[in-house]
Amino acid sequence: MKKKLIWLSIFLPGLLYLAKWLFEGTPIEGGAWSGGLTLTKIVNEFCAPVLILVGATAYGIALANVFRVHIMTLMNRKKGWQYSLIVFVSFVTVFAICVIYGWFSKERPEGAFDAVEFYRTYIYTPLLVTVLAILGFYITYAAYRAFKIKSLEGIVMMSVALIVMIGYDPLGNYLTRYLGNTRFFYLQLPELARFLREDMNGTVFRALQIGVYIASLAVSWRIWLGIEDHLSEGEEAK
């Protein structure tokens, strides 16, 4: 029973969206014979708002999990509990600011201090951007340590990477700019980089993506029909 219900929860929404794709704009999807009710109408006016609500509440479960972990750390005085306290203090502070400035103090004179704006611009943005910016250091070190020409494949990959890096840069244009009006026009670094990135890379990715589309279709089909039932794994049928 449980297994069947889980499968139905996949099958029925899938059927609705598949039917919409297949029959949209045709009399089969509904219209005069169904009292004006069409598949498109159901999807747009009922399913979409429900999905938006479901998506938003998924955020709630993520939040609940974060809190659960930090509450446990605080209650058990685990190592680093001070950091969990910081999570709660910053959460309460920012939520309070958002509520005050977002709901209770909407009308403010021009140029007045906005705590939410301050948080967004001077705390949230630099912290978030820097977390990801750190990857720049790691990729540099990784390229230095790991990018070695130990095989023909390595040589090809490195050569293309170097041409693309320099060719798609003003420096590449500067170095080979004298070839611009000659018969060797296509040997300019930007042109070579363009050929490798747009044409050769594009062709390889096309081949890969055709495979991906077919595989996605096959996997979608298997999930939809319940052949691939990882979701209901462990739930015994009654």
Next chain:
Amino acid sequence: MRFDLQRIPRNVIYLVLLICLAVPFFVKWSLPVYVSNATRCLYKAVEKVHAEKPDVPVVLLSSWDPSSRGENRPQMVALVRHLLILKQPFVVFCPALNPMAPRASEEVINSELERGHYSLKYGVDYANLGFKGISGPNIGPILQNLEGDFLGCVAQDLYGTSAYELPILKGFKSLANASMIITISGDVESEHVIGIFSPRHPEIPVGAAGWSLICTRLYPYFDTRQLVGILDGMNGASEYLTLLKENYPELAGADSGEEENESGGSSTRVNALTLARVLIILLIALGNIGMLLERRRERLGLPVKKTAPSVTVGEKRYLNIGALVFTILFIIALLGEFTLRSKAGTWSVAVFGEWVAVFCTIGMLSFIFGDNKLYRTLEHVIIGSSAAYMLFEVIDKQILPSFVYKVADGFAAMVGRPAQGSAWQLLLLLGLIPSALWFTVYIKKLAWTNKLVLGLLMGVAVGIAFGQNVNLAIPQIAGAVKPLLTFGPVNVPHISLLENVSITWKNVFNLVYLVTMVLVMIYFVFCLKMKTTVAKGAVRSGRIVMMIAFGAVFGNTIATRMSWLIDRIDAIALWIRNLMITGGF
């Protein structure tokens, strides 16, 4: 002690990289920018749309947030500037669950309006429609909703005004009413647009602006003209701004930010990227020379050091002390700045904010030297504070307008009060059931019901994937078929290099593309055993041609990661410059 080329300490490399990225912000130069085909095509498409439909809004599906502002912000600056120069109406909307995206777009639009002194009116000439999303990459249902009922999906703009009351959206019932769609994101949103929306509305051009890293996946769609143009990373934005300067010298070059250069050449940020690329090439070269030398030493039987230097526990203690000293010194410096500026009457919230931002940036960057308490503290600040901010925005911008107000409208209609919707909207209350099922995971007996809501989302994704994959695959398969023997001007599918070459070369290149495609496909044929020499050779060749693509991906990955880092270096450099010019130090 012998200097080992393969084992340069990582701290030295990080320091050299930092210096390379910082130099262009203090020493100015400019190199000529080469505008790529994909950027030029996007520019031309926007111009064409303006010539044909000057009063119909362009829709910018902008779902980037500050985390990728190093690349997406300059792209948005370039596109918004172009639209403002043309006075082409535009609306910005984020079709993903990303509350920061509309604010990031808002900042760009406001700074561009301020820069150009345009007398455009919000709601009439442009609008920021906020965000609506289900989960990160699953934008299919939102796109379908935008296509079927644009105003109903948007519900209200970023500032709480009903979408039905915005003059710019008068008669805008569907996404199909747009003159053009441009996606600006770090994901392959454009792939969703051309897979779900474009097949039914091929007349509406779709352009894409994204991370360099992602753009490598988009070029096949550019080849088949499913995408009219691509802005590839920060370089793409720089190229677009160069085109704007060439064509609108008075309007586009009125002011110079870090994204551009007054002379129309490479910008400061692009110069920093150039130096980073040169450094990485040098480091790769050094690493390989070191490897060859090491192999030689091994052959000669000399001792070889095998491990990389790492931060030891003892050093970590010093890192914590260093972080504490830095914090104390920073606070002392801030107090000094406050005293001096207060006397001069130039102290402001913005100045304080800049100091806070720089402290946060340096504190987070300290992680590259090892885990320390300052980093840990800031990391937990962002976890708590961003959770609160996101929660508020999701309630305020998504749950209230798309659910609560609609249900309230339905209730009003049921009791006979004036309402925008019908009593049927009360059916939306059924949505509370799957939403509540998320939380059953905490109740042991009901935990399995949590899978029902996962199944619902999976089912929707699967239902949309059927159509999307077919719609994406067919043009790609058709695009792969190119004429192998042409004797005259024929309608060859677009390949950038083929535009200006002779017929003979077209035939040669078409053959190269076909062979490349076939080789890659052969590599993935696992159901047949490749025993013969020819078959083995084909498989090996397939692997080698794939390395061409992966090399290009690596080149673009470097551009993406460095662009993000450059954004932060720019912020610190600006702070130092301000300190030197206006501060007392």
